[in-house]
Amino acid sequence: MIKLVYLVPLLPFIGFLLNGIGRNVLSKTLVGIIACGTLLASFIISLMIFFEVRHLQSPAIVTLFEFIQVGKLSIPFSFQVDQLSSLFLLIVTGVGFLIHVYSTSYMNAEQPNHYARYFSYLNLFVFFMLMLVLGANYVIMFIGWEGVGLCSYLLIGYWFKNTEYNNAARKAFIMNRIGDLGFLIGIFWMISAFSSTLFSVVFDRATAGTAVTMITLLLFVGATGKSAQIPLYTWLPDAMAGPTPVSALIHAATMVTAGIYMIARSNVLYSLAPVTQNIVAIIGLATAILAALIALKQNDIKKVLAYSTVSQLGYMFLGLGVGAYVGSVFHVMTHAFFKALLFLAAGSVIHALHHEQDVRKMGGLKKFLPITHLTFLIGCLAIAGIPPFSGFFSKDEILIAAYAANPIYYWIGLGGALLTAFYMFRLYALTFLGTFRSGEATHQNAADSGDHVHESPAAMTVPLAVLAVLAAIGGFLGLPQIFNEKLGTSHYLQHFLSPVVHAENAEPHVAASTEWMVLGVSVILIVASCVLAVNRYKKWESRTEPASGFAKLLANKFYVDEFYDSIIVRPLTSFAKFLSSSVERYAIDGLVNGIGRAVQYGSRQLRWLQSGQVAAYVLLMVISIIILFFVQFFVKK
Amino acid sequence: MPINYYIFLSLTLFCIGIVGVLTRRNAIIIFMCIELMLNAVNLLLVAFSKMHHLQQMALHPSAGIDGQLFVFFIMVVAAAEVSVGLAIIVMLYRNVHSVDVNFLNRLKH
Numbered sequence: 001m002i003k004l005v006y007l008v009p010l011l012p013f014i015g016f017l018l019n020g021i022g023r024n025v026l027s028k029t030l031v032g033i034i035a036c037g038t039l040l041a042s043f044i045i046s047l048m049i050f051f052e053v054r055h056l057q058s059p060a061i062v063t064l065f066e067f068i069q070v071g072k073l074s075i076p077f078s079f080q081v082d083q084l085s086s087l088f089l090l091i092v093t094g095v096g097f098l099i100h101v102y103s104t105s106y107m108n109a110e111q112p113n114h115y116a117r118y119f120s121y122l123n124l125f126v127f128f129m130l131m132l133v134l135g136a137n138y139v140i141m142f143i144g145w146e147g148v149g150l151c152s153y154l155l156i157g158y159w160f161k162n163t164e165y166n167n168a169a170r171k172a173f174i175m176n177r178i179g180d181l182g183f184l185i186g187i188f189w190m191i192s193a194f195s196s197t198l199f200s201v202v203f204d205r206a207t208a209g210t211a212v213t214m215i216t217l218l219l220f221v222g223a224t225g226k227s228a229q230i231p232l233y234t235w236l237p238d239a240m241a242g243p244t245p246v247s248a249l250i251h252a253a254t255m256v257t258a259g260i261y262m263i264a265r266s267n268v269l270y271s272l273a274p275v276t277q278n279i280v281a282i283i284g285l286a287t288a289i290l291a292a293l294i295a296l297k298q299n300d301i302k303k304v305l306a307y308s309t310v311s312q313l314g315y316m317f318l319g320l321g322v323g324a325y326v327g328s329v330f331h332v333m334t335h336a337f338f339k340a341l342l343f344l345a346a347g348s349v350i351h352a353l354h355h356e357q358d359v360r361k362m363g364g365l366k367k368f369l370p371i372t373h374l375t376f377l378i379g380c381l382a383i384a385g386i387p388p389f390s391g392f393f394s395k396d397e398i399l400i401a402a403y404a405a406n407p408i409y410y411w412i413g414l415g416g417a418l419l420t421a422f423y424m425f426r427l428y429a430l431t432f433l434g435t436f437r438s439g440e441a442t443h444q445n446a447a448d449s450g451d452h453v454h455e456s457p458a459a460m461t462v463p464l465a466v467l468a469v470l471a472a473i474g475g476f477l478g479l480p481q482i483f484n485e486k487l488g489t490s491h492y493l494q495h496f497l498s499p500v501v502h503a504e505n506a507e508p509h510v511a512a513s514t515e516w517m518v519l520g521v522s523v524i525l526i527v528a529s530c531v532l533a534v535n536r537y538k539k540w541e542s543r544t545e546p547a548s549g550f551a552k553l554l555a556n557k558f559y560v561d562e563f564y565d566s567i568i569v570r571p572l573t574s575f576a577k578f579l580s581s582s583v584e585r586y587a588i589d590g591l592v593n594g595i596g597r598a599v600q601y602g603s604r605q606l607r608w609l610q611s612g613q614v615a616a617y618v619l620l621m622v623i624s625i626i627i628l629f630f631v632q633f634f635v636k637k
Numbered sequence: 638m639p640i641n642y643y644i645f646l647s648l649t650l651f652c653i654g655i656v657g658v659l660t661r662r663n664a665i666i667i668f669m670c671i672e673l674m675l676n677a678v679n680l681l682l683v684a685f686s687k688m689h690h691l692q693q694m695a696l697h698p699s700a701g702i703d704g705q706l707f708v709f710f711i712m713v714v715a716a717a718e719v720s721v722g723l724a725i726i727v728m729l730y731r732n733v734h735s736v737d738v739n740f741l742n743r744l745k746h
Contacts, residue, residue: 614667614738618658 001048002060002081008045008089009130011038016123023116031112032104035119039100039126043093050086057499058082059200061136068139075197080136084500087329088133088261091336095253096126098463102344103245105459106351118158122249125151129254133261137197138187141262145183145226148255149176155250156242168241175235179225186218203268216269216276219262220283227259227313229287234561237306244347247302251309252340257332260316267325267501281321281405285412288314290558292419296426297554300357301346304427308383309339311420315398318413324401325501326494330478331398333493334390337474338382341467345376348456348464349431359427363540364436368453371461373432375468380428382471384421385526392523393475400480400518414522418529425533433538480515643684650677664726664736668719675715679708 015038019031026034053060059082067077079085100122107118128151132144150173157169187197193211194202206212223229228236236256240247250256263270263280270277288311295307312335319328350357352369366373382389385396395417403410436453455461478493553559609620650673657670686704693700726736733740 612741614741615659615662618655622655622659 001045001052003062004045005049005062005079005081005134006064008042008049008093009127009134011042011045012123012127012130014038016120016127019116019120019123023113023120026112026116028108028112028115031116031119032100035123036097036100036104038123039093039097042126042130043090043097046086046089046093049081050090053081053083053086054496056082059136059500061200063136073191073195075137075139077140078136079134079140080199081134082500083497084261084265084329085133087333087497088257089130091257091333092126092129092133092253095336095340095467096122096129096249098466099245099249099253099340099344102248102347102460102463103243105457106245106347107243118155118243121151121154121158122246125155125249125254129258132258136199138190138199138202139197141265142180142183142187145222145258145262146180148258149173149180149226152176152239152250152255155246156239158242158246162241165241168235168238172235172239175232176225179222179232182218182220182225183222186215186222189215189218199265203266206269206272208272212269213273213275216266216273217279219266219269220276220280223259223262223317224283225259226262227256227317228310229259229283229313229317230290233287233291233310234564236310237303237557240300240302240306244302244343244350247306248340248343248347251306251343252336256309256313257336260313260320260328260332263317263320264325264329264501270320271323277321277323279321281318281402281409284314284317284319284321285409285416286314287311288318288416289412289419290314292416292423293554294557295423296419297551299360301349301359301362301427301431302343302357304359304423305339305342305346308342308420308424309335311416312339312383315395315413315416318402318409319398322398322401322405322409324398326478326491326497327394327397327401329497330493331394333477334382334394334471334474337467338379338389338391338471341375341464341471342379342383344460344464344467345372345379348372348460349376351456351460352453359430361437362431363434364432365453366432368436369432369455371455371464375461375464376432377428378468378472380424382475384424384530385417385522386421386530387523388472388475390471390473390475393478393480396480396519396522397478399522400515403514403518410518414525417522418525421526421529422533425530426537429534429537430540433534434540480519640684640688643680647677647681647684650674650680662737662739664729664738664741667738668722668726672715672719675711679711682708682711 015034018034019026023031059080061078061080063076063078065077066074068075100119103119103122107115110118125148128144128147130144131147132141135141135144153169153173156172157166159165189211190197190202193215194205196202196205225232236251239250242250270280291307291310291314295304295311298304298307312331316328316331316335319325319331349362349365349369349372352365352372353362356362378389382391385392387393399410399413399417402413478491480491556562609616654670654672654674654677657673658667661667661670682704686701686708689701689704729741730736
């Protein structure tokens with residue numbers, strides 16, 4: 001089965017080709033069947049591979065052909081199948097499949113050709129993500145890395161008639177390119193230092209030193225772009241311009257997890273570079289807190305979820321930075337479940353409310369959307385980290401590792417977790433509790449409020465239910481050590497990933513009593529935070545008074561966009577304007593036109609010589625001959 | 638006779654020819670002046686040739702006579718040139734009823 005691994009990315013690619021080429025002739029049903037069918041087949045193959053690699057001790061490399069052969073450097077086009085990649089295969093294809101199914105209903109109002117375009121992009125997205133995950137060297141990974149950037153651009157700008165959406169798409173693309181440049185330079189450095197990009201060879205040859213530190217830092221720059229960390233995170237909230245299932249796909253199954261995957265894959269290199277690890281941890285922590293603070297004051301349901309993704313990614317980087325690679329991968333997995341769930345549930349709400357995304361105009365949706373409500377609540381419980389939902393286990397694994405590395409990390413991280421719980425339950429309370437507020441805003445007749453709100457069709461609720469189950473129970477794959485000691489079970493994921501994450505990189509451990517304390521404190525505080533948020537926003541009424549002070553700072557996202565705008569975008573634009581208005585006009589045009597004008601002027605002057613008077617010609621000849629004589633006889637050689 | 642006399646005579650003739658070409662407007666006179674210049678050169682060639690011949694006769698009986706051969710070529714070419722040139726002048730006269738070269742500035746256009 002492992003030999004057939006190339007089918008996993010190939011099938012979505014075929015789906016992309018079929019839907020892309022036949023977008024004008026295929027019916028919507030057929031498009032949906034192709035898109036979902038190819039991905040389902042990929043998922044089944046991934047599942048079979050997953051069960052096969054469980055007992056694999058060393059990674060299986062499937063080489064398809066020689067990709068680049070320059071001098072002594074050889075880069076084969078090969079896939080690496082091991083525990084880590086097969087786990088990601090499952091997440092990408094599994095969650096991706098559910099999102100595809102959901103999309104068939106969510107995007108049903110689109111024109112058939114746009115519907116096919118949408119699904120072809122979606123399939124291409126999954127294809128590139130699978131390439132990224134499967135690549136056995138950094139170059140193949142980079143192909144997927146670039147590809148997901150391209151697809152995110154295409155999907156965020158899916159409604160290309162809206163300029164704002166196009167700008168968001170461009171922002172995402174450019175931000176990603178900045179990071180990709182770091183990744184690319186990292187690969188070049190790697191080639192010059194280790195003369196190979198193969199994972200196995202690079203990990204063998206790497207020794208602690210400047211080269212490894214710089215390479216890991218450059219790769220991390222790539223990760224900050226793709227996984228939306230400070231300073232390149234601003235594209236992710238803007239990426240909400242795309243259709244909601246796309247947001248779910250970008251935020252949960254693909255794209256943003258690429259950075260985590262890459263660092264987890266390179267854990268050998270990162271363990272050799274403690275400087276980079278510290279930077280990764282600090283950046284992750286800072287992002288987690290910053291994004292969580294911003295999320296407190298956002299009013300767009302998708303924006304809140306976007307900032308929560310940025311924040312959760314920050315936790316994963318914190319985990320990577322403190323050496324909890326398994327914990328981070330675990331959190332990627334649980335996050336894929338509950339974030340996809342939250343986004344799809346939010347999509348269901350948006351769908352029911354006819355593309356209303358402002359939570360101030362929602363409220364009281366509990367009775368109209370029972371399934372969405374229940375699944376969203378599970379998602380909130382999972383992300384907030386309330387036991388026994390999945391987020392609790394993965395987040396606490398990271399927090400405990402952070403505590404072992406540096407208790408300050410833990411306390412700040414716990415603060416972020418409290419904020420997470422608060423803004424998620426604020427969102428929940430504003431959306432589902434209280435009374436329906438849209439009536440006052442959109443319909444004058446108050447009696448009308450809520451009557452047109454209806455639960456979404458089965459194609460949307462079934463994926464929600466599946467994801468809700470996964471989000472609820474996914475955490476049992478990685479029980480904390482203290483429970484394992486009590487119950488005689490084991491941390492399944494850690495055991496599973498042990499061949500990939502090397503022994504010396506195993507999770508840092510703390511004493512059982514400390515772990516109990518840490519778990520207890522976080523659970524109590526998080527529950528308190530949830531209760532506080534629900535109580536505060538349950539009876540919330542729309543007010544129009546402008547925010548002030550810190551709240552205003554939060555509502556405006558710390559003015560980071562404005563800051564970037566003024567220090568980078570505007571100087572660049574004015575520099576470009578200066579170039580186009582001055583340098584272009586006077587220097588470049590002046591040079592080109594000046595040459596032309598000089599030739600014209602010169603020839604106009606020379607034209608007087610051609611008077612047509614024979615005598616004048618002869619005179620010239622005589623004068624020239626006399627000059628030649630002078631030159632010949634009187635000028636010394 | 639020293640060679641200088643020949644050179645000065647030839648130079649004088651040549652200058653007269655040049656000045657004539659430059660100043661006169663009648664095509665026939667210009668033509669004659671050109672002939673004058675050619676003949677000035679011929680004279681010089683013959684003079685130098687004779688001088689070299691006298692100096693190098695001991696080495697070779699026919700040394701230095703190439704210049705005189707050239708003169709014959711020049712005379713032949715000049716004759717041909719005159720016939721063509723006069724024919725052109727006749728045609729010119731038929732066209733513009735003048736042999737004034739200042740009327741013939743149409744090459745300009």
